[in-house]
Amino acid sequence: MASAxxxxxxxxxxAALALAALEGRxxAALALAAxxxxxxxxxxxxxxxHGRADFLGLALVPFxxxxxxxxxxxxxxxxxxxxxxFALNQERRAELPAAFLYAGSAxxxxxxxxxxxLFVFWEAMAVGSTLVLWSAATPSAYRASLRYLMVHLAGxxxxxxxxxxQVLETGSAAFAPMRPEGFAQWLILAAFLVxxxxxxxxxxxxxAYPEASWSGMxxxxxFTTKTAVYALLRGFPxxxxxxPVGLVMVFYGxxxxxxxxxxxxxxxxxxxxxxxxxxxxxxxGTPMALNGAAAHAFTHILYKALLLMSAxxxxxxxxxxxxxxxxxxxxxxxxxxxxxxxxxxSSSSFPLTSGFVSKSMIGQAAAEGHLFVVWMLFAAAxxxxxxxxxxxxxxxxxxxxxxxxxDPPWNxxxxxxxxxxxxxxxxIAYGPLYALLPYSATYEPxxxxxxxxxLQLLLFSGLAFFAMLGWLKRTRTITLDTxxxxxxxxxxxxxxxxxxxxxxxxxxxARLRAGLxxxxxxxxxxxxxxxxxxxxxxxxxxxxxxxxxxxxLLLSYYLSGx
Amino acid sequence: MxxxxxxFALALAASVAAxxxxxxxxxxxxxxxFAFHAVYGFLACAGLIVFAKALGALLKxxxxxxxG
Numbered sequence: 001m002a003s004a005x006x007x008x009x010x011x012x013x014x015a016a017l018a019l020a021a022l023e024g025r026x027x028a029a030l031a032l033a034a035x036x037x038x039x040x041x042x043x044x045x046x047x048x049x050h051g052r053a054d055f056l057g058l059a060l061v062p063f064x065x066x067x068x069x070x071x072x073x074x075x076x077x078x079x080x081x082x083x084x085x086f087a088l089n090q091e092r093r094a095e096l097p098a099a100f101l102y103a104g105s106a107x108x109x110x111x112x113x114x115x116x117x118l119f120v121f122w123e124a125m126a127v128g129s130t131l132v133l134w135s136a137a138t139p140s141a142y143r144a145s146l147r148y149l150m151v152h153l154a155g156x157x158x159x160x161x162x163x164x165x166q167v168l169e170t171g172s173a174a175f176a177p178m179r180p181e182g183f184a185q186w187l188i189l190a191a192f193l194v195x196x197x198x199x200x201x202x203x204x205x206x207x208a209y210p211e212a213s214w215s216g217m218x219x220x221x222x223f224t225t226k227t228a229v230y231a232l233l234r235g236f237p238x239x240x241x242x243x244p245v246g247l248v249m250v251f252y253g254x255x256x257x258x259x260x261x262x263x264x265x266x267x268x269x270x271x272x273x274x275x276x277x278x279x280x281x282x283x284x285g286t287p288m289a290l291n292g293a294a295a296h297a298f299t300h301i302l303y304k305a306l307l308l309m310s311a312x313x314x315x316x317x318x319x320x321x322x323x324x325x326x327x328x329x330x331x332x333x334x335x336x337x338x339x340x341x342x343x344x345x346s347s348s349s350f351p352l353t354s355g356f357v358s359k360s361m362i363g364q365a366a367a368e369g370h371l372f373v374v375w376m377l378f379a380a381a382x383x384x385x386x387x388x389x390x391x392x393x394x395x396x397x398x399x400x401x402x403x404x405x406x407d408p409p410w411n412x413x414x415x416x417x418x419x420x421x422x423x424x425x426x427x428i429a430y431g432p433l434y435a436l437l438p439y440s441a442t443y444e445p446x447x448x449x450x451x452x453x454x455l456q457l458l459l460f461s462g463l464a465f466f467a468m469l470g471w472l473k474r475t476r477t478i479t480l481d482t483x484x485x486x487x488x489x490x491x492x493x494x495x496x497x498x499x500x501x502x503x504x505x506x507x508x509x510a511r512l513r514a515g516l517x518x519x520x521x522x523x524x525x526x527x528x529x530x531x532x533x534x535x536x537x538x539x540x541x542x543x544x545x546x547x548x549x550x551x552x553l554l555l556s557y558y559l560s561g562x
Numbered sequence: 563m564x565x566x567x568x569x570f571a572l573a574l575a576a577s578v579a580a581x582x583x584x585x586x587x588x589x590x591x592x593x594x595x596f597a598f599h600a601v602y603g604f605l606a607c608a609g610l611i612v613f614a615k616a617l618g619a620l621l622k623x624x625x626x627x628x629x630g
Contacts, residue, residue: 259614364589367590381606449584456581459603460607461604464604478627
């Protein structure tokens with residue numbers, strides 16, 4: 001039972017509560033020590049079951065670990081540490097505790113051995129991430145957070161109904177591989193895909209995440225989608241439907257990022273793109289593909305955090321978020337610029353970066369499975385990814401915006417340097433990452449052929465980028481997405497219809513009330529106190545009445561009887 | 563600026579030329595063609611940019627679209 005207390009996720013949740021009460025140095029110390037402790041616990045996790053419980057006659061396993069969940073727990077804890085370091089100087093005191101609740105719940109979800117525990121942590125993540133959004137404390141963040149919460153509560157409901165149906169069907173709440181074949185499994189799959197930001201349910205991500213504070217989005221980028229990737233890898237490996245779903249996400253992410261002006265929304269669309277590779281990997285389902293998806297999730301969390309820290313530093317120093325308002329910042333923010341470039345190269349799977357040794361495994365799996373079309377689309381998308389790596393170009397080069405902000409404070413610089421070192425370190429010495437991978441499949445990233453092929457692909461993508469730069473010029477626009485349905489004309493039409501119905505109902509109600517009131521007045525006039533039909537009569541009058549009736553009777557008797 | 567473009571052009575040429583000295587390990591026959599990745603990478607990006615531009619013509623709105 002002692003091992004049940006050594007739960008890295010619960011440690012972070014407990015730290016979240018303690019952080020809310022602390023100030024100053026003690027707060028900073030705990031903010032770094034808690035995720036470091038969680039990382040140590042996750043690193044030393046032994047495979048197997050660490051906690052059992054009985055609930056309503058169901059055997060639950062709230063705490064279990066294997067290679068797959070250990071990999072995700074490690075990268076989540078590592079991410080919480082880097083994010084906390086970056087956010088040390090965040091003035092909004094609620095954000096870090098909310099982020100720890102969020103990160104701890106994500107770790108809890110990947111260490112859940114049964115579906116009910118998974119559901120509990122799944123919902124706790126929705127709460128934690130919404131609180132992170134709230135701590136940005138702007139009206140637009142609040143509105144976006146409500147839309148975000150609606151989507152995730154709906155997803156949570158799908159998950160709960162799916163789990164209930166699954167338990168009814170099988171009598172067990174165990175979280176084991178499933179096939180999308182019955183009602184229960186489809187609902188569970190749909191709930192996982194909501195959190196993975198699969199199109200057309202992807203719009204919540206680029207809608208909400210960029211509204212978070214400069215440090216908040218760093219946390220948001222890491223946990224929700226990657227927990228969903230974990231859930232797909234464990235729950236639906238080899239489900240063919242995931243391949244087209246993932247490919248749509250891949251291209252949706254690229255195209256929307258190309259049209260976007262908000263620097264952090266570009267990166268948000270790029271998250272959908274990357275998660276698409278992982279979802280497709282889960283769908284291919286071979287050991288190589290699953291390893292590739294897991295490895296890519298690991299490296300993606302780190303380089304995406306680095307990119308968002310770079311963008312967050314720019315936002316922190318300038319308060320601006322649109323590419324059209326930025327440019328030329330390399331002069332005064334050289335470190336932020338360099339770290340942004342490392343993140344972008346890693347994101348494009350450039351050789352010697354972490355993206356090169358991880359994402360290519362998924363393409364390799366497609367090739368080994370003789371999935372020619374899938375492989376061609378992966379290659380096209382890998383080239384296209386280089387285009388939205390244009391983020392550093394628009395922010396740090398492009399034109400001189402006249403802004404000369406300095407690099408951010410030491411803790412933010414340290415967090416970026418740490419992540420940049422990890423991006424390059426894992427790209428060169430990938431052994432420790434491969435040792436964490438859950439399945440046995442040997443892959444050698446640095447072959448001469450792979451290097452040449454990838455360099456050709458990326459360099460000529462770069463040529464297309466610079467040759468067609470005029471077409472890529474950012475404008476002060478947004479691009480309509482599926483959230484238009486609940487934010488744009490359809491939502492307004494529904495609102496107008498609802499208002500018209502409410503008005504008609506109010507009129508009908510008023511008429512009915514008036515009718516009832518006049519009927520009541522009439523009844524009161526006739527039957528009310530002292531009204532003609534309800535007046536009390538003196539007993540003498542009744543006596544006279546009865547007597548005259550009797551007299552009339554007597555009279556009629558005499559007259560008839562004679 | 564001219565220097566940057568020259569260096570970039572050299573890098574492009576080098577990446578294609580390097581294929582002459584490397585044993586090809588193509589997964590599919592198409593991939594083994596000379597400079598396949600270079601041509602395919604360029605065309606894929608150009609195609610994506612054109613597609614994005616067309617989609618943008620349909621779906622782009624002023625960025626205060628939802629604020630009104």
